[in-house]
Amino acid sequence: MTDFAQDSADDTAPLTGPQIAELDRRHLWHPYAPHPDPAGALPVAGAAGTRIRLADGRELVDGMSSWWAAVHGYNHPVLNRAARRQLDAMSHVMFGGLTHEPAVRLARRLAGMAPGDLSHVFLSDSGSVSVEVAVKMALQYWHSRGRPAKHRLLTWRGGYHGDTWQAMSLSDPDNSMHHLWAPLLPRHVFAGLPPAGFAAPVDRAYAEHLERTVAEHAGELAAVIVEPVVQGAGGMRFHQPAYLRILRELCDRHGVLLVFDEIATGFGRTGRMFAAEHAGVVPDIMCVGKALTGGYLTLAATLCTPRVAEGIASGEYPQLNHGPTYMANPLACAVAEASLGLLTDGDWAGRVAAIETALAGALAPTAKLPGVREVRTLGAIAVVEMDRPVDTARAARAARAEGVWLRPYREMIYAMPPYVSSPEDLAMIARALHAAAEAAGQH
Ligand SMILES: *Cc1c(COP(=O)(O)O)cnc(C)c1O
Numbered sequence: 001m002t003d004f005a006q007d008s009a010d011d012t013a014p015l016t017g018p019q020i021a022e023l024d025r026r027h028l029w030h031p032y033a034p035h036p037d038p039a040g041a042l043p044v045a046g047a048a049g050t051r052i053r054l055a056d057g058r059e060l061v062d063g064m065s066s067w068w069a070a071v072h073g074y075n076h077p078v079l080n081r082a083a084r085r086q087l088d089a090m091s092h093v094m095f096g097g098l099t100h101e102p103a104v105r106l107a108r109r110l111a112g113m114a115p116g117d118l119s120h121v122f123l124s125d126s127g128s129v130s131v132e133v134a135v136k137m138a139l140q141y142w143h144s145r146g147r148p149a150k151h152r153l154l155t156w157r158g159g160y161h162g163d164t165w166q167a168m169s170l171s172d173p174d175n176s177m178h179h180l181w182a183p184l185l186p187r188h189v190f191a192g193l194p195p196a197g198f199a200a201p202v203d204r205a206y207a208e209h210l211e212r213t214v215a216e217h218a219g220e221l222a223a224v225i226v227e228p229v230v231q232g233a234g235g236m237r238f239h240q241p242a243y244l245r246i247l248r249e250l251c252d253r254h255g256v257l258l259v260f261d262e263i264a265t266g267f268g269r270t271g272r273m274f275a276a277e278h279a280g281v282v283p284d285i286m287c288v289g290k291a292l293t294g295g296y297l298t299l300a301a302t303l304c305t306p307r308v309a310e311g312i313a314s315g316e317y318p319q320l321n322h323g324p325t326y327m328a329n330p331l332a333c334a335v336a337e338a339s340l341g342l343l344t345d346g347d348w349a350g351r352v353a354a355i356e357t358a359l360a361g362a363l364a365p366t367a368k369l370p371g372v373r374e375v376r377t378l379g380a381i382a383v384v385e386m387d388r389p390v391d392t393a394r395a396a397r398a399a400r401a402e403g404v405w406l407r408p409y410r411e412m413i414y415a416m417p418p419y420v421s422s423p424e425d426l427a428m429i430a431r432a433l434h435a436a437a438e439a440a441g442q443h
Contacts, residue, residue, distance in 0.1 A: 017043045017055030032177060039393055047074035050418050050425050052405055060405040063415035063429045068232070068264045070295030072342055073420045079294050082338035086331050095123075095327040102333035109340050110301060115274055116282030118303040122320070123328040127263040127289030128162025130300035131225075133322050134285045135166045138223035138257045141308050144315020150222045154189040154214060154256075159226065160233035161261050170225055172234050189217050194239040198229065198378055202242045210243070211250055218254035223285070225259040229275035229378075232264035236383045236412050238376060241279035248281045257308065259285040263300065267291040267340070268348045269416065271356065271379035284308050294339030299332035351419045355380040355426060359415070362430030369434070371441030373411070383414040384433050390440035398439035404432030413437050 015023070020043040029035045043055035050073050052060045065071055072079065086102060093100065103123065111119040122137075124130050135153065142150035153170060161167040168178040169185035178185070191213045195203045214224065228244050231237045244260075251258040260283040265275035269291065272278055276286070285308060289300030312320055326332075359382040366384055367375040373387045392408045399406040399413075406415060406429075413436045415429050 017045075020055060049073040049075070050421050058400075059403070060400060061403055061421075061425050061428050061432075063399070063404050063406045063417055063432065065291075065416050065418050066295050068269060068290040068416055069293070071267060071269075071291045071348075071419045072294045072339065073418045074295070076294065076342070078342055079296055079335050079338050082334050083296065083331060086334035089330070091331045092326065092329050094325075096323060100328075100330050100333075102330045102337060103328040106333045106337045106340075109337060110288070110303060113273060113340065113344070114286060114303050115276050117305050118282070118286050119306060120304045120309040122302040122304075122322070123333070124300050124302065124322075125298050125324050125326050125329070126162075127261075127287065127300045128164040128167045129324060130263065130287040130289055130302045131161045131167040131170070131261060132164050133302040133320075134225065134259050134261075134287050135170075135223075136322060137285055137302065137304055137308060137312065137320065138259060140315070140317070140320060141257060141311045142222050144312050144317070149220055150256075152186075152188055152217065152220045152222065153259075154191060154217060154221055154224045155226055156191040156210075157193040158231045158234045158237055159261075160231065161225065161227075162263075175234065189213065189221065194231075194237070194243055196237055197240060198238040198376075200240050202240055202246075207243070207246050210246055214247075214250040214254055214256065218256060221254070221256045223257035223259050224251055225261060227275075228260045228262065228265060228281075229270055229278050230265050230381065233409075235410070236381070236385070236414055238378050241275075241281075244276065244279035244281045248279075248283075251284075257284040259283055259287070261287045263287050263289040267343060268352050268419065269379050269381060271349070271352050273348075292339070293332055293336045294342070296335045296339070297329070297332035299329065299336055348419055352380045355417060355419070355421060358423060358426040359430055359433075362427060363433060366430075366434045366437055369437050369441050372437055380419060381414070381416045382430075382433065383412060384437045386411040386413065386437065386440055395436040395440045398435040399432035402428060402432040402435050404428050406432055406436060408436060408440070413440060 025036045045055045046053045050062050052062050107121040110121055122133050139151050155170050157172050159171055161170045171178055173182055191210055195206050224247055229241055260276050262274050266288040284305050286303045293299050356377050356379055360377040363375045371386050373385045376383050389410050395408040395413055417429055
């Protein structure tokens with residue numbers, strides 16, 4: 001640390017790429033990484049449209065939408081204008097006892113877009129927190145109804161719901177990054193992994209397994225929670241939407257709430273505005289986040305039906321005791337409103353369908369590479385699943401050599417590009433996925 005005083009002698013001067021990398025290594029944790037991280041992180045100087053500009057001058061086509069979020073691309077004039085206008089009015093006021101136009105506009109829009117009657121909106125600051133709120137809503141609903149024994153949740157394996165405590169406890173217990181804490185986590189009920197394949201026929205044995213598991217635990221179940229159609233960080237698995245109809249029917253029959261975590265799938269990513277629409281199912285509670293602000297600011301929401309909201313309000317403790325300091329942050333709400341406007345005013349469905357067609361077509365040869373278990377696409381998601389965990393640094397380097405930013409994990413080399421990606425961007429992303437799979441399969 002002896003050189004630190006010297007480093008910070010002029011701490012207003014712009015930092016060079018190597019200085020950023022060095023300070024980063026010295027002070028910052030990165031997601032799911034040791035600190036300091038021997039793999040390091042690439043300094044970024046700016047981003048516009050579908051391009052990320054590195055501090056060393058290289059430009060990469062974005063294949064990740066910054067983890068499902070930046071669906072309109074970076075530095076979008078409409079979102080920039082919304083942020084600036086709100087900044088000049090106020091960037092934040094507390095939401096306890098106060099309200100404002102950005103929040104009510106966003107809530108009205110979300111309620112209008114959401115399936116069915118999900119018209120009551122709890123705004124929070126991240127997807128994980130929106131899951132915590134969903135769990136609290138479900139438990140409190142049954143508490144208010146005089147059924148406090150209904151305090152567990154059921155989910156299926158292979159899921160990912162976030163990194164906070166309840167969210168961890170609902171993510172896959174063996175396969176997830178949270179297995180270290182398994183003995184300390186709340187005990188929920190796990191059903192088997194949903195059978196793979198969006199278009200696969202319904203597996204009757206699995207449907208019966210779901211039925212038995214829900215029936216057996218109904219007396220202690222507050223809710224079933226799943227990611228509809230696509231399980232994201234848990235393994236990028238797709239399943240037949242009919243299982244969601246089966247869950248809806250089982251929940252209705254046994255008096256259990258149904259929660260959909262649409263944090264990754266929401267806002268068009270799977271080809272429908274919400275993945276629930278593939279099944280024509282309306283959950284009682286729905287979590288959204290990630291693409292909600294078009295990748296600009298951190299914001300999430302937990303939506304519920306009048307039945308859930310009124311059930312809680314009619315209880316002995318009518319208040320829902322949750323209230324993040326930055327709840328309904330006006331800047332985030334204003335940008336979210338503008339982002340959802342861009343989505344609904346534009347041809348998102350046509351663009352997402354075009355991404356699916358382009359990537360599915362271009363990746364046909366990738367499926368034949370050695371070490372590739374399966375190539376699958378759905379909406380604006382393309383996954384090259386390898387037959388073993390890959391050297392992710394090497395795979396990402398191979399993608400960068402093709403001019404594309406990818407972030408492979410475990411055995412997954414995958415892309416979920418911004419909806420505004422051009423045919424040239426998509427061709428580059430497909431080449432990068434292929435090159436990364438080739439590099440990963442070579443050992
Ligand atoms: C990313 C994600 C979360 C957690 O959201 P954060 O904003 O990272 O807390 C929860 N559920 C799903 C399905 C996700 O993809």
